[in-house]
Amino acid sequence: MAVIEIQNLTYTYPATSHPALREVSLTVEAGEFVAIIGPNGAGKSTLCYTLAGFIPHFFKGELQGEVRVAGQDIRRVRLEDWVLKVGLVFQNPFNQISGAKFTVYEEIAFGLENIGVPREEMKRRVEEVMALTGIEDLADRSPYALSGGQQQRVALASILVMQPEVLVLDEPTSQLDPIGTREVFQVIRRLAHQGVTIIMAEHKVEWIAEYADRVIALAEGRVIGTGTPADVLTDPRLPDYGIGISRYTAVARRAAGEGLWPAERRLPVTLDEAEAGFRAVEEAHAHLH
Amino acid sequence: MKLIDSIKKDFNTMTLVLIPVAIAINVVIGQIVVLLRLPVYLDSIGTVLVGAICGPWAGALTGTLSNIIWGLLIDPNAFPWFPVALFIGFVSGWCARFGLFRTWWGVIITGFLVAITAAVVSTPIAVYLYGGITASGSSFITAFLLQTGRDLVTAVLSTNFLVEPVDKIATALLAYAIIRGLSRRYLMRFPRAENVLPAESKK
Amino acid sequence: MVERLSFYLERSSPLHRLNPTTKLVVAFTLILVAFLGPGLLLPSLIFLLILTPLSFVGQVGREFLRTTVRLLLPLFAFLFVMQSLFYPGGKTVLFGFWIFSVKLEGVRFAFLTATRVLVMVSSFLLLLFTTHPGVLLLDLTQRGLPASVAYILASTLQIIPQMQAKAATILDAQRSRGLDTSGSLGRRIRALLPLVGPLVFGSLVDVEERAIAIEARGFRSSRPKTSLVEIEDRPLERALRWLCLLAIILALGSRLWP
Ligand SMILES: Nc1ncnc2c1ncn2[C@@H]1O[C@H](COP(=O)(O)OP(=O)(O)OP(=O)(O)O)[C@@H](O)[C@H]1O
Ligand SMILES: [Mg+2]
Numbered sequence: 186m187a188v189i190e191i192q193n194l195t196y197t198y199p200a201t202s203h204p205a206l207r208e209v210s211l212t213v214e215a216g217e218f219v220a221i222i223g224p225n226g227a228g229k230s231t232l233c234y235t236l237a238g239f240i241p242h243f244f245k246g247e248l249q250g251e252v253r254v255a256g257q258d259i260r261r262v263r264l265e266d267w268v269l270k271v272g273l274v275f276q277n278p279f280n281q282i283s284g285a286k287f288t289v290y291e292e293i294a295f296g297l298e299n300i301g302v303p304r305e306e307m308k309r310r311v312e313e314v315m316a317l318t319g320i321e322d323l324a325d326r327s328p329y330a331l332s333g334g335q336q337q338r339v340a341l342a343s344i345l346v347m348q349p350e351v352l353v354l355d356e357p358t359s360q361l362d363p364i365g366t367r368e369v370f371q372v373i374r375r376l377a378h379q380g381v382t383i384i385m386a387e388h389k390v391e392w393i394a395e396y397a398d399r400v401i402a403l404a405e406g407r408v409i410g411t412g413t414p415a416d417v418l419t420d421p422r423l424p425d426y427g428i429g430i431s432r433y434t435a436v437a438r439r440a441a442g443e444g445l446w447p448a449e450r451r452l453p454v455t456l457d458e459a460e461a462g463f464r465a466v467e468e469a470h471a472h473l474h
Numbered sequence: 475m476k477l478i479d480s481i482k483k484d485f486n487t488m489t490l491v492l493i494p495v496a497i498a499i500n501v502v503i504g505q506i507v508v509l510l511r512l513p514v515y516l517d518s519i520g521t522v523l524v525g526a527i528c529g530p531w532a533g534a535l536t537g538t539l540s541n542i543i544w545g546l547l548i549d550p551n552a553f554p555w556f557p558v559a560l561f562i563g564f565v566s567g568w569c570a571r572f573g574l575f576r577t578w579w580g581v582i583i584t585g586f587l588v589a590i591t592a593a594v595v596s597t598p599i600a601v602y603l604y605g606g607i608t609a610s611g612s613s614f615i616t617a618f619l620l621q622t623g624r625d626l627v628t629a630v631l632s633t634n635f636l637v638e639p640v641d642k643i644a645t646a647l648l649a650y651a652i653i654r655g656l657s658r659r660y661l662m663r664f665p666r667a668e669n670v671l672p673a674e675s676k677k
Numbered sequence: 678m679v680e681r682l683s684f685y686l687e688r689s690s691p692l693h694r695l696n697p698t699t700k701l702v703v704a705f706t707l708i709l710v711a712f713l714g715p716g717l718l719l720p721s722l723i724f725l726l727i728l729t730p731l732s733f734v735g736q737v738g739r740e741f742l743r744t745t746v747r748l749l750l751p752l753f754a755f756l757f758v759m760q761s762l763f764y765p766g767g768k769t770v771l772f773g774f775w776i777f778s779v780k781l782e783g784v785r786f787a788f789l790t791a792t793r794v795l796v797m798v799s800s801f802l803l804l805l806f807t808t809h810p811g812v813l814l815l816d817l818t819q820r821g822l823p824a825s826v827a828y829i830l831a832s833t834l835q836i837i838p839q840m841q842a843k844a845a846t847i848l849d850a851q852r853s854r855g856l857d858t859s860g861s862l863g864r865r866i867r868a869l870l871p872l873v874g875p876l877v878f879g880s881l882v883d884v885e886e887r888a889i890a891i892e893a894r895g896f897r898s899s900r901p902k903t904s905l906v907e908i909e910d911r912p913l914e915r916a917l918r919w920l921c922l923l924a925i926i927l928a929l930g931s932r933l934w935p
Contacts (some may be wrong), residue, residue, distance in 0.1 A: 200659060239889055243487075265898045273893045280886040283894060284494065284832025287682075287811040294905040299895035301903050308905070329835055343894060487888040487897060490825050494833040495880050498840045503873055506844060510858055510865045539826070543833050546683045546810060549748055550801035551794075603712075603797075605790040607759045608752070617763045626765055652877055663885060 334365025
């Protein structure tokens with residue numbers, strides 16, 4: 186069943202002349218993990234904001250085409266109801282702290298207070314997501330006194346606790362150090378295994394190659410490619426659009442130029458595929474001698 | 475009903491998030507000014523800013539809460555002065571609605587009107603709570619006027635008229651400089667952006 | 678510069694356990710009685726016999742007295758000098774020197790004003806020393822304070838320490854680049870702008886994302902809100918608050934029909 190359906194979406198921010206998204210169409214199935222890649226300014230964040238309802242409700246501007254989540258038209262639904270369907274986590278962990286609360290536990294409960302969840306249920310749900318995101322030991326700390334990775338997991342927990350049908354993540358690790366990045370990706374991996382529907386804008390292609398079911402490549406507001414990670418991430422046009430490719434793909438492409446990659450084999454996007462390919466080459470050589 | 479709608483319009487989510495930042499600007503710049511031993515307060519730049527781009531009601535709330543925060547954090551002596559701060563935000567909001575925030579001379583007029591209001595509102599507080607003499611240096615002027623035979627209210631009011639304009643005009647100009655430094659795209663998110671955006675680019 | 682949320686000190690005292698609104702009501706009552714009530718000595722008695730002992734019950738006595746003195750000593754010194762010399766309508770000259778004369782009425786007026794301000798400031802201080810601002814806001818919200826006002830106050834209290842830290846960093850950086858924060862008035866005015874610019878614009882850019890973040894958490898939901906924590910309120914405290922109201926009425930009465 187398709188949770189998200191977008192047809193011919195063209196969107197222009199207020200007071201700008203060029204659309205930030207042009208004729209974008211895509212569908213996302215329940216439980217799918219879709220990654221969005223694209224160079225700076227491609228429209229990744231704009232697409233995330235649209236899925237999360239902030240376009241058009243918060244940003245205004247001009248929206249053409251159809252955006253539906255669970256069958257409902259984005260223009261017909263109020264933002265306050267839409268945010269319960271689609272949760273949004275974005276880049277800057279610091280800016281996602283509400284400021285209204287003095288401890289992590291209360292911070293995570295903030296969303297549930299706002300939508301009127303009874304106290305006992307609230308506590309149960311808060312404790313559940315704290316366990317899921319691995320931040321139980323931070324419960325009584327001030328949300329401002331945490332590392333970036335911890336803050337981002339608090340932000341993630343604060344959204345997950347509201348039990349959205351779809352989780353939208355806009356480059357959730359781009360402002361984190363390697364340790365913070367690992368902490369956050371571990372949680373996302375866990376969610377993906379649990380079958381949460383995830384849409385994530387992300388630059389780290391190696392990670393996408395391993396976990397995404399599907400990749401959508403954007404450039405200048407248009408969809409320039411969509412398909413499995415293996416198909417999209419090995420598209421030879423990616424570097425021309427300024428999209429980074431996996432180092433395994435890069436190495437294999439070099440090797441292919443030298444005739445050191447099996448001709449019939451598609452270029453690898455993960456370490457395992459690269460290893461398999463090069464082993465095949467090695468064996469072929471061994472046969473020759 | 476019209477009044478309630480006008481109040482409601484001031485408070486979108488951007489306003490609610492801007493107000494804490496504006497109060498923090500009031501407090502922190504107020505403290506820097508003390509640190510630099512400048513002969514002004516400059517502790518309501520944020521209040522004037524909110525008044526201008528979010529409207530008079532939001533400005534009034536910012537002023538009020540700013541004094542409450544100053545009282546909670548630094549000195550409870552600030553609590554009883556909240557009506558002064560309230561009116562600073564309110565008057566600058568109305569000045570902006572009358573288009574005084576589009577030109578620098580309009581901003582100077584705003585500063586002056588805000589100063590007059592602040593002088594009038596603070597006089598009864600100074601007279602009733604503190605007997606006219608507060609810890610600020612301007613109390614010397616009050617004492618001098620008392621000595622020349624003025625009554626207490628006249629002395630305090632005249633003192634305020636003398637000292638307020640410099641501070642409030644500087645405050646309004648600094649708020650104006652901040653607004654000039656913000657992009658159109660950013661300002662447009664606030665409920666009364668049309669008050670400060672130049673007329674010709676209005677659509 | 679200070680880097681803390683408020684004056685609050687964590688202790689486990691009976692005063693800390695009181696309902697925040699009770700403490701707020703008591704503070705306002707003492708202030709109103711001090712300003713409205715009769716007699717020259719009433720405010721000083723309130724301070725000596727009620728506020729000071731209470732501060733020790735709350736285990737914050739030393740900090741309470743120290744902060745009160747720090748905040749009020751300069752004002753009081755100023756007040757006594759100015760009022761005893763310049764109080765309008767002073768007749769009874771106590772002593773004179775050069776062109777000045779100290780008058781009894783001025784000294785009396787200064788004493789009354791000073792002790793009233795003392796009650797005002799120290800009542801609030803006692804409330805703040807023994808009440809976490811978050812708990813006070815929660816309780817007030819449960820009693821009808823709009824959620825948006827509570828949000829503004831809570832988030833301001835948390836933003837200010839960060840901005841102060843940022844200001845200190847910028848100040849250090851500018852100083853090491855030769856910015857002069859002492860020296861003539863002109864110099865000091867010119868020192869202000871390079872400090873204020875980065876501070877202000879740096880904090881304003883975040884506003885849009887933070888607005889999105891709280892809306893994503895249902896902040897603008899029109900459903901009735903619930904609360905994670907419930908603040909205790911005992912019948913005895915409710916009775917105490919009614920008593921406070923009575924005290925205010927009595928003080929007002931003494932002012933209107935002396
Ligand atoms: N609030 C806004 N108002 C007007 N134009 C905007 C706004 N936000 C983004 N844009 C423009 O829309 C286009 C797409 O921007 P977007 O932020 O969606 O790109 P992105 O793919 O997320 O880039 P990045 O990798 O830098 O995050 C850009 O040209 C950008 O300048
Ligand atoms: Mg982006």
